[in-house]
Amino acid sequence: MTVRVRIAPSPTGDPHVGTAYIGMINYCFARKHGGKFVLRIEDTDQSRCTEASAQAIYASMRWLGLNYDEGPDVGGDRGPYVQSERVKLNIYRKYAEQLIKQGDAYYCFCTARELESMKSRQRAAGEPIMYDRRHRGMDLAEAKARVAAGDPYVIRLKVPLEGENVYKDRLRKQPVVKAWKEIDDQVLLKSDGWPTYHLAAVVDDHLMGITHVIRAEEWLNSLPKHVLLNAKLGFTAPEYVHVGLLRNADKSKISKRKNPTNLMWYRAQGFLPEALLNFLATLGHSFPDGREKFTLDELIAVFDLDRINVAGPVFDLTKLRHLQGQYFRELSPERMKAEIHRALDERVDQLLPLVRERMSFGGDFIAQTEPFFADTVSPHVDDLVPKGWDKAQAKAALEAVQLVVKNHAAAENAVWDVPSLEALVRALAEEKEWQPKQLFMTLRVALTGKRESPPLFDTMAALGHTKCIDRLGLAQQKLR
């Protein structure tokens, strides 16, 4: 049996680091066993999925070097690899109807409102929250008549009422036991006629000849449904393996509020794909000889699915940065130069509008923008005190602005841009009855170390809040 594995991301939002993590494991498993690695797009949620997001997934997998043998943009003979296209081929409905015919699924005509009140009643009563199966016993002829009459409906899976599902996940010591009565009669076909994840994934894994489904732990609870679905549909089920979820520092499931989860972010930041992949691989997997820096090919050589850790690892950028440094320093001069150019290009694009009018030669750019690149600036004390002000006043002004700006930066959805900064500082000047001319000069010197600079608020915006706050504080110390 040749191994066939897949990743099946949903194209909602940015390509996710969790997809890369699971992708890496699947990729290694496939390569290790001379099998195939498939990418399938699961876009059965019509309201949330976008084509742009799918494109971003392809691009980021390619960037990482997680090259799939079959997928939407590379083809393959088990396609199409995008579920929305498969919906149009009527693939899923056929299986849902087969289940109806067999008596393993049924029509349900509950409205969203009905379901909602059912839920709130159960919550109030402290009961488990589940669909109460009110249409499960409906006569099939009657149900079909309602369907024919145009009543909106879904198709639900008939889950056994008693007994339990026992599944041996190769990563866990004990078999996973789950009582059927804990499991809902899952919707298989939605009222829009599209399949839910459960139906689509099981059907496609079968049709695409997937032998091992290696996925995140969040799916463990719905495993019995997938096992049942395979059995009722007469499929030989793939082996299901559940690996730990990536975590935030507080151990919750990794989220973009607490971590950079967007793969495009890493690319934009200049992280090297080798470093990211290496880092991801140290999460949950280890080399028998303890090595922690290795290439993808080296990893494949020793990869062992049974050595994957089930406990969800905390995703901590610190170690990634260390690895990134190692990889970066090993770059050939040519590649390093290319990386530098890339980083520089971005900064030039950002800063050019600020210095454009002050330029006479290309090289002027370096001197003009020096304060933006420097970690710190050293303003001259005399320059910090404009004509008509004394040291104490300049210091008080810097302190006030620093406070205002700090609060602004810490605010929930603050925008660090020119208009908001200008409004902020001008309002302060007005309140304190400070002349903008003098105030702005003090700020300019504090922020850039010079009496001449691009416009103040553009400077602040381009500098970013961390540097602004730091430099405002430093200047105050100079005035003591």
Place this chain on the structure above:
RNA sequence: GCUCCCAUCGUCCAGAGGCCUAGGACACCAGAUUUUCAUUCUGGCGACACGGGUUCGAAUCCCGUUGGGAGUACCA
């Protein structure tokens, strides 16, 4: 609430009953090298969640407690 999963330094990983006085990496601290910084090197700090079993012997097996996580959608 209910169900399921998990549990070794701050973090990532090693440890498959005696090789464990628990090992490595990152981070942190100290020292050496470096004109400085970074790199590199050396050293230090630092964990088997708790309680019961099983066993001659438990980080390792079992049970319980506690803690954490996930699921509980016509989202995936």
